[in-house]
Amino acid sequence: DLCLQKVRQTSELNAFVNITEDVAENHAIDSEKRFYIDKKIKPLDGITIAIKDNFCTKNVTTTCASEMLRNFVPTYDATVYAKLINNGACLIGKSNLDEFAMGSGTVDSIFGPTRNPWGYNGETDWRIAGGSSGGSAVAVSSGACIAAIGSDTGGSTRNPAALCGVVGIKPTYGLVSRYGLIPLVNSMDVPGILARNIDDAAEILNCIAGQDDLDSTTIKRKYQPIEIQENFNLSNLRIGIPSEYYCEGMSEEVIDTWRWVADLLENEKVLLKSVTLPHTSVSIAVYSILNQCEVASNMARYDGLEFGLRTNEDYSTEELYASSRSQGFNNVVRSRIFAGNYFLLTRNYEKYFLKALKLRRLIANDFNNVFNGDNRVDLLLTPTTLSDAPLYGDFVSKHNRDQCALQDYCTQPANMAGIPAVSIPIRLSKTTTTTEILSKLNISIDALPQKCQE
Ligand code: GLN
Numbered sequence: 001d002l003c004l005q006k007v008r009q010t011s012e013l014n015a016f017v018n019i020t021e022d023v024a025e026n027h028a029i030d031s032e033k034r035f036y037i038d039k040k041i042k043p044l045d046g047i048t049i050a051i052k053d054n055f056c057t058k059n060v061t062t063t064c065a066s067e068m069l070r071n072f073v074p075t076y077d078a079t080v081y082a083k084l085i086n087n088g089a090c091l092i093g094k095s096n097l098d099e100f101a102m103g104s105g106t107v108d109s110i111f112g113p114t115r116n117p118w119g120y121n122g123e124t125d126w127r128i129a130g131g132s133s134g135g136s137a138v139a140v141s142s143g144a145c146i147a148a149i150g151s152d153t154g155g156s157t158r159n160p161a162a163l164c165g166v167v168g169i170k171p172t173y174g175l176v177s178r179y180g181l182i183p184l185v186n187s188m189d190v191p192g193i194l195a196r197n198i199d200d201a202a203e204i205l206n207c208i209a210g211q212d213d214l215d216s217t218t219i220k221r222k223y224q225p226i227e228i229q230e231n232f233n234l235s236n237l238r239i240g241i242p243s244e245y246y247c248e249g250m251s252e253e254v255i256d257t258w259r260w261v262a263d264l265l266e267n268e269k270v271l272l273k274s275v276t277l278p279h280t281s282v283s284i285a286v287y288s289i290l291n292q293c294e295v296a297s298n299m300a301r302y303d304g305l306e307f308g309l310r311t312n313e314d315y316s317t318e319e320l321y322a323s324s325r326s327q328g329f330n331n332v333v334r335s336r337i338f339a340g341n342y343f344l345l346t347r348n349y350e351k352y353f354l355k356a357l358k359l360r361r362l363i364a365n366d367f368n369n370v371f372n373g374d375n376r377v378d379l380l381l382t383p384t385t386l387s388d389a390p391l392y393g394d395f396v397s398k399h400n401r402d403q404c405a406l407q408d409y410c411t412q413p414a415n416m417a418g419i420p421a422v423s424i425p426i427r428l429s430k431t432t433t434t435t436e437i438l439s440k441l442n443i444s445i446d447a448l449p450q451k452c453q454e
Contacts, residue, residue: 003048003092003146004024004092007019007144010117010138010142012115013115013117013120013138013142014115015096015139016093016095016135017053017065017094017095017109017135018053018060018061019093020057021092023060023090024048024091027090028090042086043087043088044084044087045088047089047090047146047147048090048092048146049084049090049145049148049204050093050094050095050136050139050148050149051078051081051136052094052148052151053065053094053097054100054151054182055180056074056076056077056078056181057074057091058076059074059075061073061094062094062182063110064097064099064182065109065110065111066329066333067309067328067329068308068325068329069182069302069308069309070309076180077180078180079214080177080208084204092145093144095136095139096109096111096134096135097133097156098132100182100184100333101132101156102132102184102295102333103131104156104159104408105129105132105134106130106132106133106135107128107392108330108332110330113128113134114129114135115127115392116128116134116141116389117138117141117142118165119389125391127389127390127391128390128392128395129163129164130161130385131159131160132151132160133148133156133157133160134164136150137150137161137163140194141164141165146196147194147195148193148194149193149208150193150194151184151192152170152189152415154185154287154291154408154411154412154415155170155407155411157169157192157193158170158421158423159384161194162383162384162425163385166196167194167195167200167422167425168423169192169193169194169201169420169421169422170411170421171192171209172418173187173188174219174418175209175218175223176208177191177208177210177218178215178217178218179212179215184294185290185294185295185298185415186298187294188294188418193205198422201422202228205226211223235268235269237270238376239270239272239273239379239381240272240274240275240377240379240381241272242274242382243274243275244277245277245410247386247409250386251387251388254386254388255383257383260426261426276366277367277413279359279362279363279366280366280413282359283363283413284408285356286356286363287408287415287416289352289356290353290356290357290416292336292339293343293352295333295340296336296343299329299337302325303321303324304320304328305320308324308328309327311323363413363417366417367419371419384410384411385410386406
């Protein structure tokens with residue numbers, strides 16, 4: 001009830017596209033009975049969750065924030081959702097995203113943009129939540145739920161986690177089933193976790209990870225649950241700082257924070273060293289080509305006949321396809337379909353798609369080289385985003401739209417290599433308090449509406 005109350009209080013943030021009050025109510029009745037009569041408890045009892053609206057939920061609309069699927073009601077549950085519910089979690093709503101998870105801001109949704117709770121005071125210009133799982137990040141950061149599920153193809157869980165100040169985990173590819181996650185790029189998609197701290201995130205991961213017969217790409221090995229050790233000894237760790245990740249457009253604040261965390265770790269006797277991932281400079285281009293090619297093939301199913309919005313155009317089948325797609329998809333989706341089909345033309349296939357596949361292998365090998373061998377490191381330390389949360393007006397300006405892919409500079413290589421990654425919120429300095437951060441943003445805590453102060 002308290003979470004649903006919070007959802008209503010923070011409705012201006014637009015984190016949810018659908019509040020599933022009846023699902024939550026039935027769940028509460030069932031778990032009360034199980035708890036008091038059968039005396040059985042489950043690991044996620046009492047844990048409220050939000051699920052990004054590109055995961056199928058039986059009998060609950062799953063729209064991908066697109067006109068194309070506005071009325072789509074799945075007849076089955078995504079494995080991730082089924083596992084969470086079986087473990088006792090309670091769904092309070094489906095969260096907002098960029099249409100079909102294409103974007104880094106949660107600004108391109110048919111339900112309107114999601115707003116970052118940090119610094120939000122009801123003014124016309126506010127900070128973006130990041131994306132594409134911005135609704136999930138805001139749901140957690142505003143206190144509407146304990147954890148949320150996002151998806152991560154090029155950074156979509158870690159980016160909004162970083163901009164909203166919560167933890168965001170992108171698991172290893174294949175560790176968590178993609179069954180029921182409406183695909184963006186099958187070879188890179190993973191369900192992601194957003195939570196307020198590492199312990200909660202690990203608990204959720206332990207409940208959703210593992211082989212799934214319904215997803216042939218899941219890892220066959222038995223899953224070893226993660227245990228967070230209270231007094232983990234950092235002094236045996238070797239952490240690499242990839243020099244290529246200092247890139248043009250990275251804000252001073254991000255660089256300072258990166259340095260500050262490195263110093264902090266060094267003080268704890270961690271061995272820090274500079275490493276090189278030489279193919280980083282081409283990774284955005286490679287990611288874009290592969291993304292668009294897979295998008296072109298994935299989106300072909302939405303033709304207005306078999307799947308998706310059907311318009312009344314009945315002059316010819318081709319006209320029907322064209323009008324359903326032009327009314328069903330936004331510009332971002334349409335241009336990726338267009339570009340993807342261009343890269344996949346017989347005459348371009350080798351020049352773009354095949355070359356990008358080869359480069360993707362080299363990018364993955366860069367990681368292999370730093371994580372294996374004599375000079376190996378255990379972890380890499382990098383920023384998640386290039387800056388803190390941009391103002392909405394700036395983010396959607398023409399120039400930034402053109403630069404949008406750069407938002408994923410530090411995140412997408414991990415998707416191409418299939419390796420795990422996590423974004424952890426970091427304070428600017430040991431002494432920085434929330435009030436100081438707000439004053440840096442020129443915001444007084446008293447100026448915030450009560451709901452945001454809380
Ligand atoms: N911003 C990236 C894209 O639009 C990442 C999307 C994602 O991870 N879902 O492709």
